[in-house]
Amino acid sequence: AQKVTQAQTEISVVEKEDVTLDCVYETRDTTYYLFWYKQPPSGELVFLIRRNSFDEQNEISGRYSWNFQKSTSSFNFTITASQVVDSAVYFCALSALIQGAQKLVFGQGTRLTINP
Amino acid sequence: GAVVSQHPSRVICKSGTSVKIECRSLDFQATTMFWYRQFPKKSLMLMATSNEGSKATYEQGVEKDKFLINHASLTLSTLTVTSAHPEDSSFYICSAKVRRGRYEQYFGPGTRLTVT
Numbered sequence A: 001a002q003k004v005t006q007a008q009t010e011i012s013v014v015e016k017e018d019v020t021l022d023c024v025y026e027t028r029d030t031t032y033y034l035f036w037y038k039q040p041p042s043g044e045l046v047f048l049i050r051r052n053s054f055d056e057q058n059e060i061s062g063r064y065s066w067n068f069q070k071s072t073s074s075f076n077f078t079i080t081a082s083q084v085v086d087s088a089v090y091f092c093a094l095s096a097l098i099q100g101a102q103k104l105v106f107g108q109g110t111r112l113t114i115n116p
Numbered sequence B: 001g002a003v004v005s006q007h008p009s010r011v012i013c014k015s016g017t018s019v020k021i022e023c024r025s026l027d028f029q030a031t032t033m034f035w036y037r038q039f040p041k042k043s044l045m046l047m048a049t050s051n052e053g054s055k056a057t058y059e060q061g062v063e064k065d066k067f068l069i070n071h072a073s074l075t076l077s078t079l080t081v082t083s084a085h086p087e088d089s090s091f092y093i094c095s096a097k098v099r100r101g102r103y104e105q106y107f108g109p110g111t112r113l114t115v116t
Helices: none
Strands: A003-005 A010-014 A019-021 A024-026 A033-039 A046-052 A059-061 A064-069 A074-079 A088-098 A101-106 A110-115 B004-007 B010-013 B019-025 B032-038 B044-051 B067-073 B076-081 B090-097 B105-107 B111-115
Touching: A003 A088, A003 A101, A010 A019, A019 A110, A024 A074, A033 A074, A046 A059, A046 A064, A074 A088, A101 B044, B004 B090, B010 B019, B019 B032, B019 B090, B019 B111, B032 B067, B032 B076, B044 B067, B076 B090
Parallel strands: A010 A110, B010 B111
Antiparallel strands: A003 A024, A019 A074, A033 A046, A033 A088, A059 A064, A064 A074, A088 A101, A088 A110, B004 B019, B019 B076, B032 B044, B032 B090, B067 B076, B090 B105, B090 B111
16 A cells, blocks of 8 residues: 555644654655645645655754654654744655556645644 | 735625635745645645646545635646535635645635625
């Protein structure tokens, strides 16, 4: 099966706290890509990161960091020193070969609320 | 670069009418475009994949006569919701791939359809 699971439906933290969004995936592909997108209230999907299956290095971009672990099929996303502007729905996605075509499979999304 | 636009951003129509949503890649040629539907507080659900110059491939459960997709050029795909009903009200998002074999999809800002 090609599947992405984001077990946390909603998370609410106070500003400046660190928060980690979990993502677990299933795939039978040997080569695949994982993504994180942010969807603010306006609805537009904002691309955050892409990671290919051969690159297990963790990545840091400002207050954002990602931990990719193939052994546990996880691709978790951490926001350090959260800010109110980080409030949004975050989606983890897997690029998978489905019925001969490359498609994005999205997780259910995690609604993150940062309270002032 | 890699900007995708959608028009209109919001549309309200009466039951029984048809509405067309346009998806354009503004600064690149898109061999493949995708149409997603998103219900409130839910994830993105792939409706169909359209390749320029050929018929769209619909996901299981999506009515092809209800949701007409045309990918007439390398920069334009249209989704027509025919004989709309209130249950068709949703947020529709398109995305575009630069070329075959690449994993990146660039998303449009979405169209919110309300059928009264």
